[in-house]
Amino acid sequence: MYALVKQKEAVNKWMERFGVRFGIYKNGNFNEQLFPFDPIPRIISHKDWIDIEAGLIQRVKALNLFLADIYGPKEIVKQGIIPEEFIYSSSGYLAQCEGIVPSKNIYSHISGIDLVQAKDGKWIVLEDNLRIPSGASYPMIARTITRKVSPETFKENAVFDNRSYASLIRKAMDYVNVENGLAVILTPGRYNSAYFEHSYLAEKAGVILAYADDLIVENDCVYYIGLFDKRERVGVIYRRISDEFLDPMTFDSSSMLGVPNLMQAYRKGNVAIMNALGNGIADDKGIYYYVPKMVEFYLGEKAILQNAPTYLPYYDYDKKYVLENIKTLVIKDVAEAGGYGVMFGRELSDEKLENLKALIEAEPRRWIAQEIIDFIDLEIMEGESTVMRKSDLRVYVISEEETRVWRSGLTRYTRDPSSFIVNSSQGGGFKDTWVMRK
């Protein structure tokens, strides 16, 4: 691995050459910057991986069953496992998706599950991302580059190859494709923060990168408009656009990014959309609390991977605990994402704590509270020396005929020594994730 670290400059040159960038909006301006890459990989032992893999497959299967249940019979609500209002008050729940059965009954084709490793070595799930989890292309291209610049590193270390991610995506697209139509990745365009990923995955998966104007819905089917108005049926859309912007006729009518009447084609089963619309209900921060219960309810098994200890102020006994111990907890606004709306009680002034308590009293459903996990620091290169920084791991689970876990992941780290927030949209960097073959 030392050989790889020595090649840091060469790796960065290749990153620049391939335009590996991440877009950030700051003060209303869009800036593209190179996504900082740290050459020291996160290493996951084979033994750890076996547990992670089994736990994630179990978790994602349960989440897919939950989505099918919520937009169908709602047994989990009827049996009192999850309170009804947790479903209907969630911004991720879409009434427009009621009764829709997606192609092959798969809702979350690509699930990005965020994990951290506690200091006792235990892996803990922090968050489920079932809408448009991004980031897989970065470790994929990083591996392509690091294998070029330091082949000896991979001769000496038995690491699972991670360059098959695009093939896994393509396989999932082909599996749900309706009527063997065209496979497209629908992008909002180059000013999206993850545009690099959209275009890179389209290239590597061998599918079409489409913009809203390239697609049209006619007779409840989706068509790609080629030159001279030639139309070809689209069978599957891997959309990189949020639900609310996907169809202006059903959701936000001002959206210029979506395809009018797409929902109609989807409802009729004439096109597969991955991930399915309405998945936001399953990755709601409040619903997260119930995932281990879902595993038991749908699969009759104990959850292999545990959540961080979480409290729902919705329940009076949890609220009492949260209000009494707020200084030692991390409080999250369930409506926020991307590292925003996360407050550490210990960092807030007395006045701010009182305000927060009042907000929790007024809208208990809006908040969750978690014990702060003292997760492990990873070594990061800073100049010629190394420093320790907080990091997390996003692992990608692909659901098609089988549910598989991509043997790699995006390790994000904070560059701020005092921060626990590793989100790339807040300026963090990334590492490759090595899953060991033995």
Added chain:
Amino acid sequence: METIATKVITPSISTAKANRLFWMGRYAQRVYQALHQLRKHFDMSIDVNDNAYKEFCFKMGIENKYASSEDFFQKYLFDETNPDSVINMLDRTKSNAMVLREEIMSETLSYIEMSISHINYCKLNCNNLNDLQPITDNMLAFWGSLDERILNKQTRHIIKFGKHLENMDLHIRFEYPFSRVEGIYKLMLETIEKECYICNKEILYALEQKLTPDKYKEPATLAVLNSLFSI
């Protein structure tokens, strides 16, 4: 408006993509040719004609808003606020190319990325036109990579249509001999005839009438040439 043909369309190319492919080809060729002509005119400015840059501006059809030869070389190369500058040409090439990654492949796009990195480096660190040679090398590698990697004929021909059209335009502007211009025209014609279908048939006919040794340098020839692309 009539197009030459409308058959054998690869469905993966939308109108917007075809437009970008064409303009990517034009801008990439403009970068290459502009640097080539700059070298020639810079050479003249050393000891033959200190005002060679004025001739360059005139032939290129751009406004001479420069105070001196030095001012010209600095601003024409590196000034992002100057719409005529080489750095801007590269940016426009990239703007078109980066949304075509799945068509042209990352390896091809990388030559544009490297050219942009290099011109940004030179802006701060170089004072000799010779230091920009890697950009010329990258542009040649870009064309080679396109030839090597793009198997979709329609995609190739649309890009090459843009490249040859730009090349022909600049060869006429810089008064190359007719035989050279005619040679480029024949190359361009090949792209149009081979599954490209994005030019106006009547304008092509009008262009053919203009391509004679005595008429090809007329401004009207350039006007016809530049209205040939049609989708």
